[in-house]
Amino acid sequence: YPLHYSVFQGDIKRVSALLRTCDVTEQDVHGNTALHLAVMLGKKECVHLLLAHGAPVRVKNAAGWNPLAEAISYGDRQTITSLLRKFKQQSRETLEEKRPELLQALKELGDFYLELKWDFHSWVPLVSRILPSDTCRIYKSGVCIRMDTTLVDFSDMRWQRGDLSFIFNGHLRPNVSLVVLDNELKVFQRIRCEETEMEIEEEVDILMSSDVVAAQMSTKAITFQRAQTGWVFREDKTESVGTFSADYYHIGGILLESRKRREHLSAEDLKKNKELLDSLSRGFFHFTCMQNFLCLRIDPPPHPSPVKASAGDARALWPHLGRPMVVKETRKSLKATVAMSEEFPIRLDRLLDVLEIIAPFKHFLKLREFVQLKLPSGFPVKIEIPVLPTITAKITFQEFQARDSDFYPESFFRIPNNFKEDPNRFPDL
Incomplete structure (x- = not known):
């Protein structure tokens, strides 16, 4: 080498x-x-x-x-x-390399209207009362997608309400093809392809004061067991979800493996991070934790010296260079429930194409990760998955209607003329 x-x-x-x-x-x-x-x-x-x-x-x-x-x-x-x-x-x-393939997949997918309901709930009673729900309405025409929603985002016990429309227009250039409309304030924001210098610097601040995390979902031991119903005479659970008959399954054997490196963190960093994690695990989020999140750093090692390991040394398997590693490893088993229907008109791989487009909404990333698992036959019309340590999301595909190619007017996927641009309306997008 x-x-x-x-x-x-x-x-x-x-x-x-x-x-x-x-x-x-x-x-x-x-x-x-x-x-x-x-x-x-x-x-x-x-x-x-x-x-x-x-x-x-x-x-x-x-x-x-x-x-x-x-x-x-x-x-x-x-x-x-x-x-x-x-x-x-x-x-x-x-992403740009995948764009032509994605647009072709959208062209081949028929036009439709899809209704998707989100319900967030928790085993912590007080938290469960305040958690949001939302019904997303997704419209697809050619290479254009529009999603109307009232939930801007959901992460770290924070969410924001509004009357929003997310529009992807595949006919436009990549740097202007994604836009979010605030229908109440009559403003729009283009989802930028590139971050500003200030955004980069803020992200660096967070990276330098946080654990370095490597997480992966292991599904080697994944199992699907038919859910049962009935007290005396047990039978496989089959129910209607919307207008679709679905078979229910309990999913086990999903293992979330996480490794956290923290050799770069000061004692003050570790203390603040623990306070933040404790507040999340109790189901509460204190904004003061984030406001005071950025702490002192440990300076880089002045003279990094490589570890020279002999052939008989166990470290020879992995000769680490630079600062000595401090790693914390955790494994957590996850459980989920899914209802699969053979009657749903869209194939699962086509749904992934749609979800890839609306991925800027973080809670949709969780859904996309889940449906990429090797699921039983059919389409997952109802899913219950954990999104935070104390919070589970129930996602229901409750309505689907096929549309003719000329059903939606072109203006439906454009920015209204009376809307003004506000580049900072949604800072997290």
Whole structure:
């Protein structure tokens, strides 16, 4: 691995020469790219040179960490900022590569009206009373989608109400194809493809004062068991969801594996993070926790020295470079319930195309992650999934109507003429 070795030695001239012929995406036996090594060793010149030549920021090594995670661990703000910008740029490029395929899938999917109901509930009684519900109305015509909703977002025990319309117009350029209308205030906001400098800096602040988290949902042991009904004579549960007959299943064996690195956090950071986590686990969220969230940082190691492990040393399996790791691992079993119907007119893979478009709404990301599981036969017309430690979401596809191609007027998927642009109406989108 000549490129890796040159980065290890900090030979910037040699790195520059090798980038003409070497594959910048190549991974060594530990899954590290040259960018991983440059970040972990604090070789800032090498980092910027590799980024300029398209080194991937999203690629994970054998331990499950990408270069951005290693940069946060090391603690150099300039490096974190550079990698975060490149991470977002590469994410946008990946989405743009998928755009033609997504538009073609929408063309092939018939036009429709779909009604989707969200109910959030909790085993904490006082919390359950104040949780929101929402009915989303989704309209699809050609390569255009409109979703009317009253719930702006739901995350970390925060939500915002309104009369909103989310519009995707596939006929327009990517940078203007996504827009949110506030029908009460008569304003609209385009969902930006790129963040402002202030937004990047704020995100870096949060990254530097938070755990570095690697989480994955393991479904190797997933099980589906038919739900039963009846006190004396037990039988499989089948009920109507809207106009669709559905078979109910209990889902087990879903394991959420989480690893948190915190070697870059100060004692004050750890204290604030614990207060925030405790408030969430009790079902309450204190905004003062977030307002005082940004704390002191631990400076980067002044002279990072690589660990040299002998062949007989257990560390030889994973020779970590840079700051010594502090990792907390947790595993949590999740349970869910799903009602599957063979009568629903849309295939599940087509639903994923629609959900990918409305992914800026964070609670829809949870739904999309779930329906990507290997579910029983049919369409999941009702789902109950955990979205926070004390909160479960029940999602019901309660109505579907096919539409003719000329049913919706073109103006239905455009910004009304009397609406004014407010680029900061929805800061989280």
